[in-house]
Amino acid sequence: MPARERPCFQHPLRQHPLRQWMLMIPGFLLLTPVVASAQTKPESIYSQPAVLGTGLLLLLIIGTAVVVVFLQLRPILLRLYPPMVPDSTPEADPAAPPTGEQFDELRTALVTPRDERGLVQRVSRNVHAPLVSDKKRGQPLTDVDPKLVRLVSAYLLCATVWLVFGTLVGWYVGIKFVRPDIDHIAWLSFGRLRPVHTNAVFWGWTSLAMLGLGNFVVPRTGSTPLYSYRIGWWTLWLINAATVLGTLCLMAGINNGGGEYREYIWPVMLLFAVGLILTFYNYFKTVANRKTPEIYISNWYIIGACGWVIILSVIAYLPFYQNGLGETIIQGYYMHQGVGMWFMTFTLGLVYYFLPLSLNKPIYSYSLGALAFWTQLLFYTLIGTHHYVFSPIAWWLQTVAIVFSAGMFIPVLAGTINFAMTFRGSSKQVGDSYSLPFLLIGVVLYFTGSVQGSLQAFRTTNLVWHFTDFNVAHSHITMYGIVAFMLWGCIYTLLPKLTGREPRTLLVGIHFWFALIGLMAYVVALMVGGTLKGLSWMAAQPFIDSVVLMAPYWLWRAIGGTLMLLAHFVFGYNLLDMLRPPRRQPAPTLQPLERHEYIA
Amino acid sequence: MNISHNHRLLFGLALGGFLFLSLLIAVRPAWSVQENNASLPGAVAMTDDERAGLHVFISEGCVACHTQQVRNIDMDKPWGGRPGMASDYAWRTRIDIWRATPSTLGTERTGPDLTEVGKRQASADWQYLHLFNPRTVVKQSIMPAFGWLFTETTSLLPDEKAVNVPPAYRDGLTGTIVPTERGRQLVAYLLSLKQVALPTGSEAPGFIEYTPAKALVAEVAGSVAVAAGPDGAALYATHCQACHQANGEGLKGAFPPLKGSPVVTDANASLMVNVVLQGYDARPEYGAMQAFGDRLTDAEIAAILTFERQSWGNKAPAVPVAFVTAERAALKSKPGV
Numbered sequence: 001m002p003a004r005e006r007p008c009f010q011h012p013l014r015q016h017p018l019r020q021w022m023l024m025i026p027g028f029l030l031l032t033p034v035v036a037s038a039q040t041k042p043e044s045i046y047s048q049p050a051v052l053g054t055g056l057l058l059l060l061i062i063g064t065a066v067v068v069v070f071l072q073l074r075p076i077l078l079r080l081y082p083p084m085v086p087d088s089t090p091e092a093d094p095a096a097p098p099t100g101e102q103f104d105e106l107r108t109a110l111v112t113p114r115d116e117r118g119l120v121q122r123v124s125r126n127v128h129a130p131l132v133s134d135k136k137r138g139q140p141l142t143d144v145d146p147k148l149v150r151l152v153s154a155y156l157l158c159a160t161v162w163l164v165f166g167t168l169v170g171w172y173v174g175i176k177f178v179r180p181d182i183d184h185i186a187w188l189s190f191g192r193l194r195p196v197h198t199n200a201v202f203w204g205w206t207s208l209a210m211l212g213l214g215n216f217v218v219p220r221t222g223s224t225p226l227y228s229y230r231i232g233w234w235t236l237w238l239i240n241a242a243t244v245l246g247t248l249c250l251m252a253g254i255n256n257g258g259g260e261y262r263e264y265i266w267p268v269m270l271l272f273a274v275g276l277i278l279t280f281y282n283y284f285k286t287v288a289n290r291k292t293p294e295i296y297i298s299n300w301y302i303i304g305a306c307g308w309v310i311i312l313s314v315i316a317y318l319p320f321y322q323n324g325l326g327e328t329i330i331q332g333y334y335m336h337q338g339v340g341m342w343f344m345t346f347t348l349g350l351v352y353y354f355l356p357l358s359l360n361k362p363i364y365s366y367s368l369g370a371l372a373f374w375t376q377l378l379f380y381t382l383i384g385t386h387h388y389v390f391s392p393i394a395w396w397l398q399t400v401a402i403v404f405s406a407g408m409f410i411p412v413l414a415g416t417i418n419f420a421m422t423f424r425g426s427s428k429q430v431g432d433s434y435s436l437p438f439l440l441i442g443v444v445l446y447f448t449g450s451v452q453g454s455l456q457a458f459r460t461t462n463l464v465w466h467f468t469d470f471n472v473a474h475s476h477i478t479m480y481g482i483v484a485f486m487l488w489g490c491i492y493t494l495l496p497k498l499t500g501r502e503p504r505t506l507l508v509g510i511h512f513w514f515a516l517i518g519l520m521a522y523v524v525a526l527m528v529g530g531t532l533k534g535l536s537w538m539a540a541q542p543f544i545d546s547v548v549l550m551a552p553y554w555l556w557r558a559i560g561g562t563l564m565l566l567a568h569f570v571f572g573y574n575l576l577d578m579l580r581p582p583r584r585q586p587a588p589t590l591q592p593l594e595r596h597e598y599i600a
Numbered sequence: 601m602n603i604s605h606n607h608r609l610l611f612g613l614a615l616g617g618f619l620f621l622s623l624l625i626a627v628r629p630a631w632s633v634q635e636n637n638a639s640l641p642g643a644v645a646m647t648d649d650e651r652a653g654l655h656v657f658i659s660e661g662c663v664a665c666h667t668q669q670v671r672n673i674d675m676d677k678p679w680g681g682r683p684g685m686a687s688d689y690a691w692r693t694r695i696d697i698w699r700a701t702p703s704t705l706g707t708e709r710t711g712p713d714l715t716e717v718g719k720r721q722a723s724a725d726w727q728y729l730h731l732f733n734p735r736t737v738v739k740q741s742i743m744p745a746f747g748w749l750f751t752e753t754t755s756l757l758p759d760e761k762a763v764n765v766p767p768a769y770r771d772g773l774t775g776t777i778v779p780t781e782r783g784r785q786l787v788a789y790l791l792s793l794k795q796v797a798l799p800t801g802s803e804a805p806g807f808i809e810y811t812p813a814k815a816l817v818a819e820v821a822g823s824v825a826v827a828a829g830p831d832g833a834a835l836y837a838t839h840c841q842a843c844h845q846a847n848g849e850g851l852k853g854a855f856p857p858l859k860g861s862p863v864v865t866d867a868n869a870s871l872m873v874n875v876v877l878q879g880y881d882a883r884p885e886y887g888a889m890q891a892f893g894d895r896l897t898d899a900e901i902a903a904i905l906t907f908e909r910q911s912w913g914n915k916a917p918a919v920p921v922a923f924v925t926a927e928r929a930a931l932k933s934k935p936g937v
Binding site for chain 1: 604605610611614615617618619621622625626627629630631633634637658659660661662663664665667668669671672673674675676677678683684685686688689690691692693694695698700701702703704705706707708709710711712733734735738740741742743744745746747748771808809810834837838841
């Protein structure tokens, strides 16, 4: 009798046609059978509302990407196909308008364009079918204190260094899923580097980028200078110091206890907390000194987030109630609020300023913004335990978390409607801008990522998805798709206005598409793989099968991650480009244009 | 006064509201679970080595991939005899003044749950080999190799045992490989992990059954997963393969082969059944095998043994379930067992 094949390789999921497809075609095509089977098999997993909902949300993201592609390509397509111009000169008709050479002669005689007062900033020639369409340029702000420009630039520069470092680490740990023996060095091992990645992008990149932009928005919206530049610099150094020390500690194996996002030991996190307390004070005093009667809605979110994260960190690090399962209850509360009450809230505040600024119109509704603010506070605070569904934590606490997770629909919808209605009617502006597509994707993902998170909290979906790579996909939709995209949109809007130096459109485009395509590859791969993994566990198959079946999805994750990393290198270059002194522009003397240039 | 005009009122409300809700949803429940909690009567306190091993476990970031949390749902049955309870975690306190309570429940299961790893993989030899490089024993594993928990030595101490690493995985080391102190502590911790039995008479909380799951699993997995009776090949992969390997050849100097083994191919399966029921540690050149009598049912044992007796060229008759039942009964009736 021939030796039987090793059982664990005969993974039943491998034979299933579904899997073949997932490997070969983009994941969104999956949704077709998903919806189809939902109608025929009532017991199918695909008929579960939460699963269907998640599929539709993915479809929404892809639909938006298609719309953005169209908006971006439209100007180029219009140029590729210029309107027809008759070649033959018709018989002279004194009443007919001059055409062709007649016109050229006439023009040269009458018009020799000169821009003596320097009104024309930039003239582009040879505009025929360029690789990317040219984008509208913003007017630089002339009334900004150079000290503030320096401060904001320093924050954004440090943030970008942490972004590149943090994603480099993230990329490397992603590679380790595919090649676990790539190195055997303790300081570079997976368990130590994973928190290095998460903390560096949380505290180094996202927090510094947000605070840097906040240093501009808070005084600007109150028509008053920032209360203290010195405090601004102190916070910058403290947070940088915390992230450097925390990274070194983690790599050396000094870990606070393994709870996600509180891996830094308290002396390190204390530096971060002091920095935040200083900035909270700084922002608060700035708002107190405002010249406007109202507190602009952005500041509700920004200062609210600063205060909340201070309370949050103190509660997370105080030891008095963290023995036994107490630690776990606090962990669920902390890791969820860290994202929701700090990153998400602050970033939304920034968008409430930068979206109207880039579209040059007011936000759709002030009241919706206020509604979203208070419901965010009420609902988001109560949902931490949904990370521990079916755990030994009290059942009522889990139920409260699940109910309020569903309640998150209210602030999310309020925020999304507000942003979407502000966007309404501005598709041309999105197409003509290099920063608005980032904000648009951020808003769409804000809706999809948040609703998907609520769906994931239900007990039925938790069965399949909890503990799998699906969670990693979700956290990247939110922290990357929402927060990072929105921050990029804000940075590309603000920095050229501060420094008078625009990035190269082509490179911004590369940044945008690499980041978006990379994210989609990453997220779809882990969502599909995570679902199959959960089903494999439910089928009580040997555990190692669930590791084996993930291999192709981990590879796709690494590919997506590589694109994201490349996007960040490009972003780093763009940032440096924007920070350099403005290009010297001689007052242009316009030469007579060739005829074909008029057509363009 | 209008809230959007008064910064003290606005931010006072926002921060006060958040603090109030936080106390309500996090601090108060955490405090109450901490105060009203005690370990089960059968729980054994950690030894110093085991506690030090827990610190290694935290420091190396093992919790990123390994849960210690048996949820009260069907699919977590492989990880423990009963769902976890608050009292299972009552021992957890702050590590030291610098470090907080270890977050051992975990949020991701990239590797197996470790609640009962001390029972499931009770062999220290296996744990050392696996830590040195997981691929030595589980080819498809993606766990990191923890070479820095091992060192080379020229002469073994009296109570030391060399880790018998296959040549392909020695990472350039030529001498005798032994675990460092941190390595020993980590293994001591892992081997201490097992669920504490409930006091006699008390009923364990049950696992939640979910009926739709079977249907949807059948749909995705095809009919294989829901075949009638236990699947010997799958059970072998879960319980036996980590030592005896997928090809049944074991690992030289660590775990004996089943392929061509006289015990396995013996027409009389009595010894084989008893080794599985009671465990086996009669041969010094191999690691000890733990008992499976209380982990597997008679039908499961019969399915595994039949699979082993008819794979990799082995050609011995199948083991009927009744035979395992009879051997188990005989074992119970023996005095002193």
